[in-house]
Amino acid sequence: MNINNNTQTFDAIVVGGGISGLLTALILGKHGHQVILFEKEKEVGGNCRSYGVDGFTVDTGPHAITALKDGGPLTYIMDGYFDFVPTFKPYGDYYIRSVSGEITRCPTNVSDFLKFKFLPRKDRLILSSKIASVILKSSAGVDYSDVSIYDALPKTLSNKTYAMADTFSYFMSGRDMKETSVQRMLNGASFTTESGDTGEKFEKFMTGEIKSKTDVKSSSPNPKMAVSHEGGFSKQGYPLGGIGSIVDSILKSLPENVVIKTGCRVTDIITENGKVIGIECVRSDTPISPKSIYFSDFIVFTGFARNLKRMIKEELPESYIKTLDGIDHTISLTTWIGLDECVPEFDYMGSEVHFEKIPSWGGSTSNYDPSLAPPGQQLVCFGFAPVPRKRIRQNIKKSYDALFEMLPGIEKHVIMKHEQITVPEKAAITLNGTFADIKTPIQGLYMAGTDTDRRSMGITRASYSVINLIHELQKDGYFKHKNSFKGNNIKRNYLPLTNETN
Ligand SMILES: Cc1cc2nc3c(=O)[nH]c(=O)nc-3n(C[C@H](O)[C@H](O)[C@H](O)COP(=O)(O)OP(=O)(O)OC[C@H]3O[C@@H](n4cnc5c(N)ncnc54)[C@H](O)[C@@H]3O)c2cc1C
Structure with a gap:
């Protein structure tokens, strides 16, 4: 050798x-x-x-x-x-886009969910009382780590509601509702409850005092956050x-x-x-x-x-x-589309979710930062999960077909197409x-x-x-302070964010 x-x-x-x-x-x-x-x-x-791809700046998903x-x-x-x-822009809202192209804002609390016209009224009533009871029990210490979303859902819901549950499961766990736990959905949907670190000081991180849960199984989500998201998804951002x-x-x-x-x-x-x-x-x-x-x-x-x-x-x-x-592991397909102008279909800040044809989510990254597209043009992307390794080519075609069927107005504006096959979060x-x-x-x-x-x-x-x-x-004993550096200990507020560099 x-x-x-x-x-x-x-x-x-x-x-x-x-x-x-x-x-x-x-x-x-x-x-x-x-x-x-x-x-x-x-x-x-x-x-x-x-x-860079043909003058556009794409991300890995x-x-x-x-x-x-x-x-x-x-x-x-x-x-x-x-x-x-980096400078982060507030992420905005999540929307559901119907097969006919309309968008509806995703509810972020139970009362909005009751008015969420996208799902049949009967399903909304059944589901909201189910969600409220799960959150109540979970806050009282019931652990839902071993209960799948599918098992927890009443069996009388419409196919559309199950399709939505499957789609959100893909984005929370990479798998469908039969393989995703209720606990994951509770923690993932509230976004902040898993940290448990909120407000703790940087010194505590340095000394190891910071609360560090290696396993969310034992954590119960903060019920208030899970029900209401307090201010939508205001802790999420996209970097310029x-x-x-x-x-x-x-x-x-x-x-x-x-x-x-x-x-x-x-x-x-x-x-x-x-x-x-x-x-x-x-x-x-x-x-x-x-x-x-x-x-x-x-x-x-x-x-x-x-x-x-x-x-x-x-x-x-x-x-x-x-x-x-x-x-x-889950394999995911992302399609990036460059448009020759900014189209009204993507005239919002945030992301859209589709589940009636193929589960997917995405939106326009150039809405956050126009410099990601050439002047006057627009960059959008959609992630699809999961993709069987053997049928990736057919899936790419199916994904574009589903997008253009739902958004027929955009196809004529397409000047760039780019696909990525990735493993989104490892495990x-x-x-x-x-x-x-x-x-x-x-x-x-x-x-x-x-x-x-x-x-x-x-x-x-x-x-x-x-x-x-x-x-x-x-x-x-492997982490040693070999010099006098003790951490910058700067307290910045990242959202809404500034152009700060120091
Ligand atoms: C489609 C998609 C959507 C996503 N959406 C989001 C999102 O909305 N929000 C979010 O926060 N995150 C999202 N992620 C996930 C996020 O990007 C990843 O979780 C994160 O970047 C993983 O970082 P990592 O360093 O753990 O792993 P990786 O990024 O996989 O890095 C591992 C690195 O190790 C290198 N490597 C491996 N083996 C070797 C070796 N033997 N020798 C040398 N080098 C090696 C690899 O080449 C790679 O560069 C998404 C990812 C994808 C792909």
């Missing part, structure tokens, strides 16, 4: 340059650790990237960033470690410049002691007597590349947890392999799916990323995982 022996030793090696890996490298780096991060793609960002007020996990990290912060601007802010904030190697795939995690000692990696851009070895006794892996099995030569405990094998939060632990059976090897945390959505979830990681590292 052709090996480049690299004798350089680092305090920490981070595998994966998605948001989780970058946030980890940023925090470790600011505290003086010599860090090297490996990313197999040409660019960092993973599922949190933006890139439609994104709404949650928990941007009152101490959500990303805001903790931005406050403590970012020298530059596209979601890649979050990654750009991290890159601009990284200290010099963090080295990033892109186009470098880590193939092996080297261990000795149950401890990590380094990694082997190859260049991703050439089929035959010599292996390079980098040494460290502390590694954070943020790729697919399941891949650890084949990267570690030492035998792993059977129960650990079973957990890794139990992680569910899908299903009834039977498992999650990996931050700690692995190998000493010095830790995980972060969306395969390791059940709370909230995507980027918020990734940020929770990094906070959890730091706490575990503190306990195990």
Whole structure:
């Protein structure tokens, strides 16, 4: 075997340059650790990237960033470690679009739900009393983690109502209502209740005092929030410049002691007597590349947890392999459409949900930031979940057909089409799916990323995982303050947001 022996030793090696890996490298780096991060793609960002297509700037899937007020996990990290912060625009409302093209605002409380003309009146009456009773019981401590949405719903509802329940289940868990728990819907729909951290101080994050629930199973949602959303989805935002601007802010904030190697795939995690000692990696851009070895006794892996099995030569405990094998993933299709003008169909701020033909959600990102499209033009995107791997081509065609049938006025304006096939949040939060632990059976090897945390959505979830990681590292003595940096401890209010960079 052709090996480049690299004798350089680092305090920490981070595998994966998605948001989780970058946030980890940023925090470790600011505290003086010599860090090297490996990313197999040409660019960092993973599922949190933006890139150009025919003059438009598309993101890796439609994104709404949650928990941007009152101490959500990303805001903790931005406050403590970012020298530059992205500017977020308030996300706006969610709408349901009917097959005939009309849009209706999604209800955010029970009284609005009763007036929600989209569903048959009988269903609204039955459902609202069911929702109220579930919320009441849940706030009294009843755990709905093992009850599926399907099992909880009365069996007398119309197909349209079941289709809506399926669609919201896809967006909350990546699976249909038979595989999505009521608890997930309660927590996911309220967006803030899972954090439980609201209002806590940054110092508590640094000292590990911050409330950190690794499993939402035991948490009961705040019933007030779940019923009313207090101000709709006011904690959600979309960053100017596209979601890649979050990654750009991290890159601009990284200290010099963090080295990033892109186009470098880590193939092996080297261990000795149950401890990590380094990694082997190859260049991703050439089929035959010599292996390079980098040494460290502390590694954070943020790729697919399941891949650890084949990267570690030492035998792993059977129960650990079973957990890794139990992680569910969902494949999602996103279609991006560039329009030659701003059309009245998308004349709103927020997102729309469709469920009568094909479950999908999306909207216009250039409504938040016109610079994502050429002057006067508009960029819209729709995510469809889930997609069977074998029939992706047919699904792409079916998805465009469904969109243009519902919105016949837009087809003539289409000047750009672009599709993406992605795994939205890594581990899908299903009834039977498992999650990996931050700690692995190998000493010095830790995980972060969306395969390791059940709370909230995507980027918020990734940020929770990094906070959890730091706490575990503190306990195990790997997180050291190697310099005088104690965190920026800035308290910004992210929404409504300013052009602040400091
Ligand atoms: C369609 C879609 C819609 C989404 N919608 C939302 C939303 O509305 N709101 C929200 O908050 N989030 C959303 N997300 C999810 C969010 O983007 C992800 O949860 C988040 O970006 C995951 O970050 P991560 O770092 O944990 O993982 P990833 O982004 O998967 O990063 C892992 C990185 O590790 C690299 N890597 C893996 N293995 C190796 C190796 N062996 N060597 C070197 N590098 C390696 C990968 O190339 C990748 O760059 C969405 C995602 C998609 C795709």
